[in-house]
Amino acid sequence: MIVTTQNMIDRTRRTYYANYPSDDSTLTDNEILLHINDAVAAVITKQATEGYQLTGIMSVPEGYISTFTFTSLIKDNDTGFYYTTIPHPPIGLSGNSGVESVFFSGFSGTSRPVLYVSPREVDYFRFMPSHPMAAYYWIEGTTLYFFSRTNLPSTYKLQLRMATHVTSDLNAPINVPPDAIDLVYKLTLEKLVQRKGLAGDDIVDSRDK
Amino acid sequence: MTVDDAYRILRFIVRKNQLGSLSPQDFQDAFNTAQRNYYDFLIGRIEQYQYGSSKPRVGLGMTDNIISRLMPFYNEVNLPVFSGTVYKPSDLNKIYSIFTSNMYRVYRLEENRLSERIQDSIDPIDEANAFYVEGLATLKIYPTTLTTVNMTYFTSPYDVKWNYTLDGSGRPVYSSTGSVQPSWLVNDFDEIIARAAKLIGVSLKEPIDIQYGEQVIAKGE
Numbered sequence: 001m002i003v004t005t006q007n008m009i010d011r012t013r014r015t016y017y018a019n020y021p022s023d024d025s026t027l028t029d030n031e032i033l034l035h036i037n038d039a040v041a042a043v044i045t046k047q048a049t050e051g052y053q054l055t056g057i058m059s060v061p062e063g064y065i066s067t068f069t070f071t072s073l074i075k076d077n078d079t080g081f082y083y084t085t086i087p088h089p090p091i092g093l094s095g096n097s098g099v100e101s102v103f104f105s106g107f108s109g110t111s112r113p114v115l116y117v118s119p120r121e122v123d124y125f126r127f128m129p130s131h132p133m134a135a136y137y138w139i140e141g142t143t144l145y146f147f148s149r150t151n152l153p154s155t156y157k158l159q160l161r162m163a164t165h166v167t168s169d170l171n172a173p174i175n176v177p178p179d180a181i182d183l184v185y186k187l188t189l190e191k192l193v194q195r196k197g198l199a200g201d202d203i204v205d206s207r208d209k
Numbered sequence: 210m211t212v213d214d215a216y217r218i219l220r221f222i223v224r225k226n227q228l229g230s231l232s233p234q235d236f237q238d239a240f241n242t243a244q245r246n247y248y249d250f251l252i253g254r255i256e257q258y259q260y261g262s263s264k265p266r267v268g269l270g271m272t273d274n275i276i277s278r279l280m281p282f283y284n285e286v287n288l289p290v291f292s293g294t295v296y297k298p299s300d301l302n303k304i305y306s307i308f309t310s311n312m313y314r315v316y317r318l319e320e321n322r323l324s325e326r327i328q329d330s331i332d333p334i335d336e337a338n339a340f341y342v343e344g345l346a347t348l349k350i351y352p353t354t355l356t357t358v359n360m361t362y363f364t365s366p367y368d369v370k371w372n373y374t375l376d377g378s379g380r381p382v383y384s385s386t387g388s389v390q391p392s393w394l395v396n397d398f399d400e401i402i403a404r405a406a407k408l409i410g411v412s413l414k415e416p417i418d419i420q421y422g423e424q425v426i427a428k429g430e
Contacts (some may be wrong), residue, residue: 023306023314029340030331 001002003181004117008036012185016192027195032188033170039187040064040165043180044091057095060163063177065100070144083145084158086115090139099162102137103142106157111135114146116160210398212369212390213383215240215405218398219308222406222421231409239367240290242395243390243404247422248282250364250426251275252303269303269363283362293353297346305361307341307348315339315350315358327351366392400425 001007015019021027044064046123052058070084089097096116104111117125117136125136126147135148142161169177176184216236223231231239253268270274281327283305309314318326332338334352342349350358372387374393393401405420 021309024316026316028332030338031335034331 039184064163067161295348300364302365303363344361
């Protein structure tokens, strides 16, 4: 059975309530999903860090990678920077390892990679000599900025390949390597068991907490 | 088991203890009070709740045995929703479950959590997260865009009636026509009759009947 995110939610609820949840159960899908997202992010960091200790290379296992496409690339006329909104801030691995690559599409192919520049260095770097076709990006929270020497054609799209801990399709296979699913599941349950132990002012008869 | 069977057994208990006769009206009053009492016992006695634990010793949903015993009073209806308002069925006693036409549960929410729930950023107010707040005659259903909901619920036991005609000597003779039969399963009758016997014992100040009733209530027949 291929595990979907919804499977993970249902499995967590069934374990939490030691059965199918009753109608008065208070634990909702979205609440569990938040915990699963947190757990996936924690497991990505754990696996990347462990891999780094073994190989000396900071990288994220492929099972977590997704490619996002952005068509709305807005130019800030004050700064000349382009920007777009990405689904979530990258996983906070050192050396910008949460992002695999950024490139353009929309012209029957893909561009060379857009190069990473640290937000700390961008204001200086911008005035450094560079290739006329080169473009550079950096990320601030959920905003990806980039600049290039030439104006961007309106048909261009931006592609962002990065590790992600969220999904927009609960019924799609979960973006977690099979060997890490158990770890995600355990971390999620660990958080929820703490919730179950908290006293609450509940007046519904025999409510399943 | 018919209402006449119940009356006959109760008369047998009363006669056995030399308490004289039991009129049809006294039987009906005792039996109807007893069955309401037993029904409340199966639903769950609130006096057994403790602070922080709203669980009676015996109560609805505790075991399938209890639910089976309440099945004679189980009902299911499809109710229209008028701008988020559902009118309760007139015979409703205890709501068992509410769900949408797409089989999403509609869970219960107390009034003092309503505003927090509506402002909640985690769970949207949609069919998959539907809930209701109970009022006296209506339920407020969220989301208000729902047009119908299905409700399962328990009705109260109907009052039984032992109808009769008078014979030539003026004595009442049971008539099934016009009588209202109890709805209980067979194995619940003894529990109800014992409770009725206790009530009659109280009425007649007869400690043996009271004791008998209390023993059955505590330990079963």
